[in-house]
Amino acid sequence: MILAAAHVNTGDTAWLLTSTALVLLMTPGLALFYGGMVRTKSVLNMLMMSFVSIALVTVVWLAAGYSLAFGDDVLGGLIGGLEHSGMHGIGPGSVHGTVPTLLFATFQLTFAIITAALISGAVADRTKFSAWLLFVPAWTLLVYVPVAHWVWGPGGWILDRLGALDFAGGLPVEITSGASGLALCLVLGPRLGFQKDAMRPHNLPMVVLGAGLLWFGWFGFNAGSAPGASGLAAAAFLNTLAAGCTGLLGWLFVEHRRDGHPTTLGAVSGSVAGLVAITPSCGTVSLLGALVVGLAAGIVCSYAVSWKFKLNYDDSLDVVGVHLVGGIIGTLLIGLFAEKAMTGGTQGLFYGGGLAPLGKQLLAVVVVAGYAFTVTYGLGRLLDKAMGFRASAEQEQTGLDLTVHAETAYDHGVLGHGAPFSHSVVAVQKAPVREAAAQKVESQA
Known part of the structure; x- marks a missing residue:
C-alpha cells in the first residue's frame, strides 16, 4: 500500500537503511562462510555462486519480483499483480508504512538475494556455473516470490487466511532454501568420493569470519523486520543475540558428549542454527522463548547434519541440516512460545493459546516445504535435461x-x-x- 509522503518517519527510515545494508552484507559473509568450508580447488567457485546471486536476483526483483511478491493480490492469496513491474509508479515520494517504498523494496530484495545464495551450499563442488546463472532467476520467480507473497504480501493466504506467524523469514528464507537445497542434492547426485574421501573445510578462520559477518548482518535481518525503530525491534535484536548464543552452546554440548571434542566448526554452525531458528520467532516470543528456540536448534541441528550419511544425499555444506531443520524448529516453536505481548494477539500453547496456533504453523511449514521442494526438483530436472546441471x-x-x-x-x-x-x-x-x-x-x- 502506498501512502502519502507526509507519513515518512525519519527514525524508521534511518533504521531500515542501516538494516538493508546489514542484510546485504550477509551474502558476502555467506560467501566466506561457504568458501572456507569447501576444498581449495573450488573456493572461488563457491564465492562466485554467492556474489553472482546478488546481481541476478536484483535484476529479476526490480523487473517483476517485487511487484509479484508485494503487489496487490490477484489470485486468491497466491500471487501479487504486475502493477509495479520495473518499479513502475514507485518514486522517491512513494511511502510504505512509515518508510519510502523504494527502501522497503530494497530491504526485501536483500532477503531474496541471500535466500538464493543459501541453496548453493547444498550443491557445492559439483554445480555447472552456467546452469546456476539460469537457475537463480528462475527459482527466485517461481519459488521465493510466491512464498514471500503468501507470508508477507497483501492478501497472502498464510498471513491473512491461515493466520500463521513468521516475523522475519523462517518460511520464505530458511525453509524454502533448505527444501530447495535437498531437491537439488537429489537432482545432481553426490560428489565424487562422497562418504569415501575426506572433504573437510580448508580454511576454518575464513569460516569463522563469514559466520561473524552473518551474525552481524542478522541483526538487520531480524530487528529490521519490525515496523520501525521501536521496542519490538529492540526485542527482536536481543532475541537474535540470545538464540545465537544458546545455539552455539547447544551444538558444543552435543559435540562434547558425542565426540569428546568441541570444535570451531561446531561453534559457528551452532550459532548459525540458533540464528536460523529465531528468524521466524524473534518478534513473537519472549527472551526465555528465544533462549529455548536457540538451544533446541543447536542440539537438533547438530544431529540433523549427519542424516545425509545415513540417507545418502550429499548436502555438501549442511543447508538441509541447518536451514531446513532449523527453520522448521523456529517456525513450529512459535505455536508453543508465542506471547501476546509480542504478537499483539496470538498466544502459544504454553501460554494458554491451545493447539490451534501450533496447527497453523505446522500447516504452513508442510505446504511451503512441499512447494519449494517440488518446484525446485522440477526446475532442476528441466535444466539438467536442457543443458546439464552438474559439472563434468x-x-x-x-x-x-x-x-x-x-x-x-x-x-x-x-x-x-x-x-x-x-x-x-x-x-x-x-x-x-x-x-x-x-x-x-x-x-x-
Missing part, C-alpha cells in the same frame, strides 16, 4: 576454480584437502581453460 567429472576432479574460472585461490600448493595446484594464478589466467586443466591432470599423473 573431469572438472569436478580437477576443481571448478581452475576449469571454470581459470583461477586458483591459492598460489602455493594445497592448504587443505583438495587437489594440489601446480600453476600460479597468472599462468592459469593466461592459458586457455582446457589447456590449463589438461596440464593439471598431466602433472598429477
Whole structure:
C-alpha cells in the first residue's frame, strides 16, 4: 500500500537503511562462510555462486519480483499483480508504512538475494556455473516470490487466511532454501568420493569470519523486520543475540558428549542454527522463548547434519541440516512460545493459546516445504535435461576454480584437502581453460 509522503518517519527510515545494508552484507559473509568450508580447488567457485546471486536476483526483483511478491493480490492469496513491474509508479515520494517504498523494496530484495545464495551450499563442488546463472532467476520467480507473497504480501493466504506467524523469514528464507537445497542434492547426485574421501573445510578462520559477518548482518535481518525503530525491534535484536548464543552452546554440548571434542566448526554452525531458528520467532516470543528456540536448534541441528550419511544425499555444506531443520524448529516453536505481548494477539500453547496456533504453523511449514521442494526438483530436472546441471567429472576432479574460472585461490600448493595446484594464478589466467586443466591432470599423473 502506498501512502502519502507526509507519513515518512525519519527514525524508521534511518533504521531500515542501516538494516538493508546489514542484510546485504550477509551474502558476502555467506560467501566466506561457504568458501572456507569447501576444498581449495573450488573456493572461488563457491564465492562466485554467492556474489553472482546478488546481481541476478536484483535484476529479476526490480523487473517483476517485487511487484509479484508485494503487489496487490490477484489470485486468491497466491500471487501479487504486475502493477509495479520495473518499479513502475514507485518514486522517491512513494511511502510504505512509515518508510519510502523504494527502501522497503530494497530491504526485501536483500532477503531474496541471500535466500538464493543459501541453496548453493547444498550443491557445492559439483554445480555447472552456467546452469546456476539460469537457475537463480528462475527459482527466485517461481519459488521465493510466491512464498514471500503468501507470508508477507497483501492478501497472502498464510498471513491473512491461515493466520500463521513468521516475523522475519523462517518460511520464505530458511525453509524454502533448505527444501530447495535437498531437491537439488537429489537432482545432481553426490560428489565424487562422497562418504569415501575426506572433504573437510580448508580454511576454518575464513569460516569463522563469514559466520561473524552473518551474525552481524542478522541483526538487520531480524530487528529490521519490525515496523520501525521501536521496542519490538529492540526485542527482536536481543532475541537474535540470545538464540545465537544458546545455539552455539547447544551444538558444543552435543559435540562434547558425542565426540569428546568441541570444535570451531561446531561453534559457528551452532550459532548459525540458533540464528536460523529465531528468524521466524524473534518478534513473537519472549527472551526465555528465544533462549529455548536457540538451544533446541543447536542440539537438533547438530544431529540433523549427519542424516545425509545415513540417507545418502550429499548436502555438501549442511543447508538441509541447518536451514531446513532449523527453520522448521523456529517456525513450529512459535505455536508453543508465542506471547501476546509480542504478537499483539496470538498466544502459544504454553501460554494458554491451545493447539490451534501450533496447527497453523505446522500447516504452513508442510505446504511451503512441499512447494519449494517440488518446484525446485522440477526446475532442476528441466535444466539438467536442457543443458546439464552438474559439472563434468573431469572438472569436478580437477576443481571448478581452475576449469571454470581459470583461477586458483591459492598460489602455493594445497592448504587443505583438495587437489594440489601446480600453476600460479597468472599462468592459469593466461592459458586457455582446457589447456590449463589438461596440464593439471598431466602433472598429477
